[in-house]
Amino acid sequence: SQQGEEDPQALSIQEGENATMNCSYKTSINNLQWYRQNSGRGLVHLILIRSNEREKHSGRLRVTLDTSKKSSSLLITASRAADTASYFCATDATGNQFYFGTGTSLTVIP
Amino acid sequence: DAGITQSPRHKVTETGTPVTLRCHQTENHRYMYWYRQDPGHGLRLIHYSYGVKDTDKGEVSDGYSVSRSKTEDFLLTLESATSSQTSVYFCAISLNVANYGYTFGSGTRLTVV
Numbered sequence: 001s002q003q004g005e006e007d008p009q010a011l012s013i014q015e016g017e018n019a020t021m022n023c024s025y026k027t028s029i030n031n032l033q034w035y036r037q038n039s040g041r042g043l044v045h046l047i048l049i050r051s052n053e054r055e056k057h058s059g060r061l062r063v064t065l066d067t068s069k070k071s072s073s074l075l076i077t078a079s080r081a082a083d084t085a086s087y088f089c090a091t092d093a094t095g096n097q098f099y100f101g102t103g104t105s106l107t108v109i110p
Numbered sequence: 111d112a113g114i115t116q117s118p119r120h121k122v123t124e125t126g127t128p129v130t131l132r133c134h135q136t137e138n139h140r141y142m143y144w145y146r147q148d149p150g151h152g153l154r155l156i157h158y159s160y161g162v163k164d165t166d167k168g169e170v171s172d173g174y175s176v177s178r179s180k181t182e183d184f185l186l187t188l189e190s191a192t193s194s195q196t197s198v199y200f201c202a203i204s205l206n207v208a209n210y211g212y213t214f215g216s217g218t219r220l221t222v223v
Contacts, residue, residue: 033211042200043153045211088152096141096160096207097168102152 004032004072004089004101012107019076021104023089024069030092032065034074037086037103046074046087081110113137116201116215123222129188131218133201135181141204142184143212144168144176146197153200159184191222 004025013019023032031050035043049056049065049072056063062075076083086105090098114135123129133142141160145153145168155168157176165176173195175187188195198219202212 030208035211035214042214042216043202043212045213048209048211090212092207096166097143097155097158098207098212099155099169100145100153102150 004091004099006087006089006101006104008104009102010105010107012109013079015079015081015108015110017079019079019083019106019108021074021087021106023072023074023101025072025089025091026070027091029067032063032072032092033090033098034061034063034072035088035090035100037088039085043088076106079106079108081108084108114201114203114213114215116199116218118218119216120219121221123191123220125192125222126190129191129220131186131199131201131220133184133186133203133215135184135203137203137205137213138181139203139205139213140181141207142178143202143204144174144184144186145200145202146170146195147200147217148197156186156199188220191220193222196220196222 004023007022033048034046037043047058060077065072086103088103090100117132143158144156147153154170159165159178177185200217201215
């Protein structure tokens, strides 16, 4: 399978703490994306990072990409209860389609 | 989700019956996708389309067919539903996958009994 794998599978933190989740993938990519999925809803695009980029920020989100290790991380700073969701990475090994991992389930405790 | 709707939202059907799920977009995006989401498997690509009448298979295409006769509509058909096709189905659209992410629909929960 070409899909990425997120780690950890589940993460529980207190409100205000930072949350870090990781994604590893198997083949060379053009870009990598992170998505959030609230329970019972569709996925929402968070951020896209290209293979020639090492870090991107969007609000409280920080994504890093290390193509030599075939890995990416998503950091959510100062977490809120509303950040409780599943987070998925997606990679585009073939260009026109993305492969998704199985996700990290994040619980932020108020 | 703005610009993309899936119908129906929920469906229960019997084994062996044909089922068609519809994805409709108002964004005029070129690319459309059907994924299924199952516990422990994440999202897996079933079929995708890169233009009217242009479609290709994904990693779990067996038992599914698609059609795209208009830019705005992408239909997923289960020719003869089986219990293993019980899942949540998501449609997604993209303007350009090199530079933009997907926009997902709200999903269709299909139960095959």
